[in-house]
Amino acid sequence: MKITVIILLAMGLFNNLFGQKNNVKEYLKNNVKYLRNVGLFEEYSSLTIDQLTQKIIELEINYNGDFYEDEFPKNDLKWTFINIAKHDKRRVRFIGIEYAYREEKVYEQLIAEFKNMAPLLNPENCKEYWESEDGPIIVTFNNLGKEIKITPKFNDGWVDMKSILESFNSIIHSSGQKFEVLHGTDDQLFIIRLSENEKEIITKLFKIQFK
Numbered sequence: 001m002k003i004t005v006i007i008l009l010a011m012g013l014f015n016n017l018f019g020q021k022n023n024v025k026e027y028l029k030n031n032v033k034y035l036r037n038v039g040l041f042e043e044y045s046s047l048t049i050d051q052l053t054q055k056i057i058e059l060e061i062n063y064n065g066d067f068y069e070d071e072f073p074k075n076d077l078k079w080t081f082i083n084i085a086k087h088d089k090r091r092v093r094f095i096g097i098e099y100a101y102r103e104e105k106v107y108e109q110l111i112a113e114f115k116n117m118a119p120l121l122n123p124e125n126c127k128e129y130w131e132s133e134d135g136p137i138i139v140t141f142n143n144l145g146k147e148i149k150i151t152p153k154f155n156d157g158w159v160d161m162k163s164i165l166e167s168f169n170s171i172i173h174s175s176g177q178k179f180e181v182l183h184g185t186d187d188q189l190f191i192i193r194l195s196e197n198e199k200e201i202i203t204k205l206f207k208i209q210f211k
Contacts, residue, residue, distance in 0.1 A: 039195075060087070126139065183211050
């Protein structure tokens with residue numbers, strides 16, 4: 001009798017855990033579907049929604065070393081959005097806020113990160129010049145045959161990301177899209193390329209705000 005009870009309890013626990021995992025995967029799949037419908041994950045357009053969901057899980061394992069369900073909380077849609085969308089490397093950069101000092105050449109590294117982030121944006125041969133330890137700063141790069149110049153502000157040792165994104169948005173303006181920065185990501189920057197319509201849909205779906 002005791003053995004039967006133990007077996008039944010074990011089966012119940014297994015079914016409960018299995019059901020929870022299925023629920024998480026279904027929740028993930030629904031949100032992956034929402035983002036694909038908005039326009040994300042064009043790189044994986046040949047995949048079915050089930051295949052794309054599995055691909056996101058695999059990318060998350062590579063990113064974090066494992067798949068952690070609490071990275072996709074149902075009570076915090078913002079972080080569910082972040083942790084799915086960050087895997088669209090053609091639209092999104094999720095990076096730590098950088099210190100910027102003369103010897104670090106952080107602007108050169110950051111601008112190179114945005115290569116192939118938009119059809120009209122292909123920064124190459126980036127050069128960074130500091131006249132002194134606290135500026136002025138001049139950053140130049142070549143974009144599709146045109147030289148671009150940015151003059152970031154010395155921001156108490158922090159990168160002036162606003163200047164970079166303003167320049168990028170000027171470059172891609174004719175596409176009807178721009179790079180947006182998500183509000184409320186602590187010491188990280190979540191940057192995504194969106195049209196105004198895509199931004200409006202995502203804002204409502206995930207109850208988020210952009211700066």
